[in-house]
Amino acid sequence: WQGFFHGRTLATLAATGQEKYQKPFLPMPEGFKYMPYNDLDAAKASITPETAAIMVEVIQGEGGVIEGTQEYIKGLQDLCKEEKLLLVVDEVQTGIGRTGKWFGYENYGIEPDIITLAKGLGGGIPIGAVISKGKAADVFTPGSHGTTFGGNPLSCSAGLAVIQTLQEDGFLEKVVINGQFLKKGLIKLQQQFPFIKDVRGMGLIVGLELDEKIPGKQIVGLAMEQGFIINCAGNNTLRFVPPLIIKEEEIQKLLEALHEIFSQLL
Ligand SMILES: Cc1ncc(COP(=O)(O)O)c(C=O)c1O
Incomplete structure (x- = not known):
């Protein structure tokens, strides 16, 4: 049991790596490898010259609320720096105040290159977001990507209301x-x-x-x-x-x- 869950769009299903979710949608996009959670040595051993990024949840939600250890999550960041890989933290479940901090990664003293957000961001209204910094931020520019309902005023208003509420004192x-x-x-x-x-x-x-x-x-x-x-x-x-x-x-x-x-x- 490795407990990854990253979503049900095609690439995130591929990242999820669980047969039960993937089966109806095969074949999957290639290029994902799955490593046991909280096992830094396995992560190190899996890196090849082809590796571009490591994606992780700092707490596995669907996996059963399994917390990443400090050593593991910090170790992944160090590994990404050493190997020049991007660190992607899936904050769909842990982001927007869920752990008592804005983002779950803040509990680990790391700074990922990319984070994904959804669930809590809309307070029940559907919205998702990807935030990136540094080199990862230059890949997309406004208009590089879109969806039919992307950026719609209702969801964005809900997202803003959530952010304003989280900013309230205490x-x-x-x-x-x-x-x-x-x-x-x-x-x-x-x-x-x-x-x-x-x-x-x-x-x-x-x-x-x-x-x-x-x-x-x-x-x-x-x-x-x-x-x-x-x-x-x-x-x-x-x-x-x-x-x-x-x-x-x-x-x-x-x-x-x-x-x-x-x-x-x-
Ligand atoms: C960690 C994580 N990432 C991403 C998702 C998004 O999943 P979906 O594509 O089903 O909305 C979820 C949903 O539970 C999740 O827990």
Whole structure:
């Protein structure tokens, strides 16, 4: 299980490297190699004179909220500098305040050449963006690329509203505080329910890994019946990525609902 997920357009499906997603759309564009996560030696060993870039999520979202280690993420940046490669960080899941910082990479003291953004950027309205710097920024100029709905006023207004909200005093700090409250509550559940193997994450991207015998997908359904949208990502991990404006009392209600659901499983 390598847990990469970069999207469902053709090139990003190729980057995702998982057969189940690729199968209906074969053949894939060539040129992608997949390396085990958090394994710097494997990354080093995979580089050839043909290599142009390394793309990574600093926290694997679909993979089950797996955090990149400091050594790995920083090591990838050093490797890219040494080998003159571009470092691309997929921030679709971790960007725009999700980890308590504007971008997930900031938790690692690195500066990627390219980042991708979507999900949180529109606050529910579809929008995506690619941001690049240095040499990578000269590749595209206005008009080099486009889409039918690209740059539409509705999505861009939503994106601006999100950015303005994140800029408000104390907003990101609150994400950290609420994330800690959620994580602490889940750790408390872990102490009560032995089938909870791990609780991990940063800010408001938090995962709770269940023993493989526990039906994670069924728990998602039971939570939905109580009004909570969660999902079951890789490694039988319940993933919590609530709206960043969530309140402590709403998190408390979720924790209570999970306690009730988990009690039925004992
Ligand atoms: C890390 C990451 N990258 C990219 C995407 C974009 O996927 P899609 O092309 O399905 O919108 C996702 C969606 O879940 C994601 O988690």
